[in-house]
Amino acid sequence: MTKKQKKNGTKTKTIKVDYLARVEGEGALYIKSRGNKVTDVKLKIFEPPRFFEALLRGRKFEEAPDITSRICGICPIAYQMSACHAIENACGVTLDGPIRELRRLVYCGEWIESHTLHVYMLHAPDFLRYASVIEMAKDHPKEVERGLQLKKAGNEIMNLIGGREIHPINVCVGGFYKAPTKKDLASLTEKLKWARDAAIETVRWVSNFSFPDFENDYEFVALSHPEEYPFNEGRLLSNKGLDIDAIEYDNHFVEEHVPYTNALHSILKERGGYFVGPMARYSLNYEKLPPLVKDAARAAGLGPVCNNPFKSIVVRSLEIVYACDEALRIIDQYEMPDKSREEIVPRPATGFGCTEAPRGILYHRYKIDDEGTILDAKIVPPTSQNQKTIESDLYHFAEKYLELSQEQLTWQCEQAIRNYDPCISCATHFLNLQIERE
Amino acid sequence: MSKKRKPKLAVWKFASCDGCQLSLLDCEDELLDIATEIEIANFPEASRTVIKGPYDLSLVEGSITTPKDAERIQKIRRSSKFLVTIGACATAGGIQALRNFKDVNEFISIVYASPQYIDALDKSTPISNHIIVDFELRGCPINKGQLIEVISAFLHGRKPNTPPHSVCVECKLHGTVCVMVAHGTPCLGPVTQTGCGAICPAYNRGCYGCFGPKETPNTESLSNCWIHLGVKEDDIVRAFRGFNAYAKPFREESELRDKKTEEKRD
Numbered sequence: 094m095t096k097k098q099k100k101n102g103t104k105t106k107t108i109k110v111d112y113l114a115r116v117e118g119e120g121a122l123y124i125k126s127r128g129n130k131v132t133d134v135k136l137k138i139f140e141p142p143r144f145f146e147a148l149l150r151g152r153k154f155e156e157a158p159d160i161t162s163r164i165c166g167i168c169p170i171a172y173q174m175s176a177c178h179a180i181e182n183a184c185g186v187t188l189d190g191p192i193r194e195l196r197r198l199v200y201c202g203e204w205i206e207s208h209t210l211h212v213y214m215l216h217a218p219d220f221l222r223y224a225s226v227i228e229m230a231k232d233h234p235k236e237v238e239r240g241l242q243l244k245k246a247g248n249e250i251m252n253l254i255g256g257r258e259i260h261p262i263n264v265c266v267g268g269f270y271k272a273p274t275k276k277d278l279a280s281l282t283e284k285l286k287w288a289r290d291a292a293i294e295t296v297r298w299v300s301n302f303s304f305p306d307f308e309n310d311y312e313f314v315a316l317s318h319p320e321e322y323p324f325n326e327g328r329l330l331s332n333k334g335l336d337i338d339a340i341e342y343d344n345h346f347v348e349e350h351v352p353y354t355n356a357l358h359s360i361l362k363e364r365g366g367y368f369v370g371p372m373a374r375y376s377l378n379y380e381k382l383p384p385l386v387k388d389a390a391r392a393a394g395l396g397p398v399c400n401n402p403f404k405s406i407v408v409r410s411l412e413i414v415y416a417c418d419e420a421l422r423i424i425d426q427y428e429m430p431d432k433s434r435e436e437i438v439p440r441p442a443t444g445f446g447c448t449e450a451p452r453g454i455l456y457h458r459y460k461i462d463d464e465g466t467i468l469d470a471k472i473v474p475p476t477s478q479n480q481k482t483i484e485s486d487l488y489h490f491a492e493k494y495l496e497l498s499q500e501q502l503t504w505q506c507e508q509a510i511r512n513y514d515p516c517i518s519c520a521t522h523f524l525n526l527q528i529e530r531e
Numbered sequence: 532m533s534k535k536r537k538p539k540l541a542v543w544k545f546a547s548c549d550g551c552q553l554s555l556l557d558c559e560d561e562l563l564d565i566a567t568e569i570e571i572a573n574f575p576e577a578s579r580t581v582i583k584g585p586y587d588l589s590l591v592e593g594s595i596t597t598p599k600d601a602e603r604i605q606k607i608r609r610s611s612k613f614l615v616t617i618g619a620c621a622t623a624g625g626i627q628a629l630r631n632f633k634d635v636n637e638f639i640s641i642v643y644a645s646p647q648y649i650d651a652l653d654k655s656t657p658i659s660n661h662i663i664v665d666f667e668l669r670g671c672p673i674n675k676g677q678l679i680e681v682i683s684a685f686l687h688g689r690k691p692n693t694p695p696h697s698v699c700v701e702c703k704l705h706g707t708v709c710v711m712v713a714h715g716t717p718c719l720g721p722v723t724q725t726g727c728g729a730i731c732p733a734y735n736r737g738c739y740g741c742f743g744p745k746e747t748p749n750t751e752s753l754s755n756c757w758i759h760l761g762v763k764e765d766d767i768v769r770a771f772r773g774f775n776a777y778a779k780p781f782r783e784e785s786e787l788r789d790k791k792t793e794e795k796r797d
Contacts, residue, residue, distance in 0.1 A: 112575055112581075113575070114575045114576075114577075114579040115575070115576065115577065115578070115579065116546075116576075117549045117553075117576060118549060119544060126690070135645065140546075140649060141545070141546040141596045141597045141600060142546075142596075142639075142642065143546055143596070143625075143626070143627040143655075144627065144630055144638040144639070144641070144642050146627065146642050147630075147633075147638035147639075147641040147642050148627070148629040148630065149578075149635070150641070153766075153767065154771065156769070160626060160738065161780060163548050163550075163625075163671065163774065164548060165548050165550075165624045166548040166549045166550015166551065166553050166672060167546075167549060167553060168548070196758040210553075210556065214556060214577065218579075224578050224579040224580040225569060225571070225574075225577050225578030225579065225580060226577065227562075227563070227566045227577070227578065228578075228580075230563055230566075237563070238563075241560075241562065241563075242558055242559065244557075245559040245560070248559070250556060255728040256731070256733075256734050257727070257728075258557055259550040259551075259553060259557070259672040260550060260671060260672050260741070262730055262731050262734060262736065262739075263734045263736070265736075270731075270734045270735045270736040271735045271736075272732040298673070369686060372571065376737075409658060435733075497790065507579075516549075
């Protein structure tokens, strides 16, 4: 898979991974260096396109949450939430009270499930040098069992509120088809208390991994809400001066055609590449975290800002603690609403929605007519927003560590991609791809 | 299959959302037991290790949408003893098969700035349009209980037990009140295969057909019932054009209703 060659006396090195493992979707990696310089980095996407923005045209506004959830089986709630908020925004409705709380709760379930999948099954094997979680389980049975049960706790929230873990059926524009009773939710409490402890154990476990020395001055972009750690609401903030409403998204972000990859990268018009996901959320919203999570962060040696993407596994674990804790708070304070959904009356308008998917901000925009028919749709998933930063990380990381053995460098470059928990299935429906299979 | 050698499992992905193969990783209580019985030989979403074929059982997720993928599935068939397709994309073309009712070039130009780089077939088709498939497991997404049943059935040389009857039967078994009869909510349950656990009616919602057509579905009769409930023809077209739009009985019913809508317009 890798080769070294001498060309005009200069050493050329190529790193090629034909099929990236332990990411969601189909992608490949290609890095080329000459002497001590990296000359080319390509994160290739060969996942076939599925044309979601096109097939949404002509569908009814109520269908957007179910259709767009099929973009990604790992974060369907994120798609349902961004779709509902964008459609409700078009119709001039903001929901509050128990429906808002239930939306946060089901999102907690998705964060726990998706983050635990990544921490234990996709990312930890990189640090502990295993090809897969199955092999890791032979030497670390206790940890893997804990991870599986923690993931299950997240899925139990999804199951109860959503009806099933993958492509839940209970979310709709205006609320939920059926609201759970207080007793229904109380049945989750014991498991979630265990899960919160298990998540704190997880933070402790991953903080002892060894992390390459690698930091960058990233522009973090995440939602920020005055009172809470963000899921569905807030302004879009960055550490370099961005402060906008989702309505203004298209004025500030643009998709750029990068010639060397033939891929569209989402960039900030003013400053270029940016970083979304757990590390961005954490660094921009640290103050909103409850003491329990801050204590766990401190014990793990993490300050209020984290700039080492290899430590994203620690931040992701901290967000699992937060999601368990927040789920318990919501369950404790929940009162079943009289109506599980508000009737939403369509009007001709364009609506905008941006929510925090496990992997970062997920932007939806819909233009609908007076009957609620979708005329135009735009979806920007987190992985396509991170792609430019992933490539830039690979460029800097490979150059810094060119002296590593070929095998070691390939392994760590793969790991550098997995730092972002990339979901290629999500990114592909919009990426401009070149099918190139070596 | 010798007693000592573990059977080899491979998981393959085509155009899809990853959700059906995720179902295997969602078997939190069973995953490690499954891994002791079988060798996970090719499952890129879960492992860096790739063990060469032939494979005793291949699970195929996703639909065929590119010329390359149409070639790739042939190779996978040749290296698989049993090949099972999992999920609505693999068994019916998935939601991306909505392009089959339109001009694909129009779809490409809506989404992509440089359409010349897109190498897409004009239709999204199920795997069984390309190769012989040993078994089709339905659902958008598949049910993980059914997935475990299929894996264990194939590894023990028996037929999987996945009932072909309608969602209605399952509602009756669960004692769920019929949303169509009691509340007048349009429901695809009478023509949709069970397997999901009849969850939508249990959540006060009509079935939307994730598991595709049941055996011998009477779609026309159901459409007529929906008309009585006040549903418009073009809403019926959309209902059948969901995640299993290209499955024959759903496709034919949507085309019939589409024609009626157009006749009315003329």
